[in-house]
Amino acid sequence: GQQLNQSPQSMFIQEGEDVSMNCTSSSIFNTWLWYKQDPGEGPVLLIALYKAGELTSNGRLTAQFGITRKDSFLNISASIPSDVGIYFCAGREYSGGGADGLTFGKGTHLIIQP
Amino acid sequence: GAVVSQHPSWVICKSGTSVKIECRSLDFQATTMFWYRQFPKQSLMLMATSNEGSKATYEQGVEKDKFLINHASLTLSTLTVTSAHPEDSSFYICSLEDRKYNEQFFGPGTRLTVL
Numbered sequence: 107g108q109q110l111n112q113s114p115q116s117m118f119i120q121e122g123e124d125v126s127m128n129c130t131s132s133s134i135f136n137t138w139l140w141y142k143q144d145p146g147e148g149p150v151l152l153i154a155l156y157k158a159g160e161l162t163s164n165g166r167l168t169a170q171f172g173i174t175r176k177d178s179f180l181n182i183s184a185s186i187p188s189d190v191g192i193y194f195c196a197g198r199e200y201s202g203g204g205a206d207g208l209t210f211g212k213g214t215h216l217i218i219q220p
Numbered sequence: 221g222a223v224v225s226q227h228p229s230w231v232i233c234k235s236g237t238s239v240k241i242e243c244r245s246l247d248f249q250a251t252t253m254f255w256y257r258q259f260p261k262q263s264l265m266l267m268a269t270s271n272e273g274s275k276a277t278y279e280q281g282v283e284k285d286k287f288l289i290n291h292a293s294l295t296l297s298t299l300t301v302t303s304a305h306p307e308d309s310s311f312y313i314c315s316l317e318d319r320k321y322n323e324q325f326f327g328p329g330t331r332l333t334v335l
Contacts, residue, residue: 139324148313148326149264151221194263196324207254207266207279208315208324 112195112211119185120219127193127214128179135197138171138178139208143192152193153180182216190218222248222318224327232333233304241299241330243314249294250316254324255287258311270297270314304334 112129119125129138137156141149153164155171155178162169168181178197182189192215196208223246233239243253251272256264268289269277276289288300301308313329 141326146311146329146331148224148226148315148329151323151325154323196264207256207269208264209266210263212263 110195110197110209110211112214114214115212116215116217118217118219121185121187123185125182125185125189125216126179127195128177129195129197129211130177131197131209132176133199134175135199135209136175137198138169139196139198140167140169140178140180141194141196143194143213145191149194185216185218187218187220190216192216221323222246222250222316222325224314224316224325226312226314226327226330228330229328230331230333232335234335235305236303238300238302239304239332241301241312241314241332243297243299243316243327245295245316248316248318250297251294252317253291253297254315254317255289255297255299256313256315256326258313258329260311264313267299301332304332306334308332309334 110129110131139154140152143149153169158175159173160171166183192213194213195211198206225244227242253270255267257267258264266279267282270289270291272291278284291297311329315324315326
């Protein structure tokens with residue numbers, strides 16, 4: 107199946123810094139989703155994007171659906187210790203027949219130094 | 221968002237045995253659920269789509285006879301790993317689709333270790 111290219115693979119930042127990560131795809135997606143996963147747990151949905159060019163915020167998180175529908179970015183402002191974890195982008199194509207599974211990026215491991 | 225539970229949260233079994241993992245939707249009726257697998261330090265990979273009242277749809281490379289999926293009701297899907305081997309050791313996560321909001325919500329996952 108297709109893959110999403112997510113970068114960076116890991117980030118080491120100071121508390122209070124802003125964070126930016128992105129995903130690109132060779133295919134067009136109709137939905138982009140950003141998840142956070144803590145160790146030993148399932149992913150938790152952060153932001154969902156449905157339209158090309160859409161910019162959506164959730165607290166300190168902001169994500170955008172690229173105009174070409176082949177990319178998306180996630181920004182975290184003023185990072186805090188609880189932001190530590192692995193962030194995944196996920197995309198979904200619309201088959202027209204019903205619900206579709208997600209294609210995930212490889213994740214960005216965020217590490218925050220106090 | 222929808223609340224999804226999985227049982228068990230972890231399981232250790234001997235090679236050759238079968239293991240059943242349950243995925244329940246606690247507050248939502250889901251006609252479609254998804255099963256993913258995640259190996260250590262890797263991303264989630266879709267295994268199959270579970271459809272209530274019909275056969276599951278498997279992704280390429282996933283053996284349908286090894287990973288049996290039963291979606292018996294709108295709130296329960298089960299994944300049975302048959303004749304498990306050490307290479308099947310992984311984190312198995314289910315999700316369900318909220319068609320109204322076009323979002324997927326994940327369960328907490330089941331850690332399978334095959335000795």
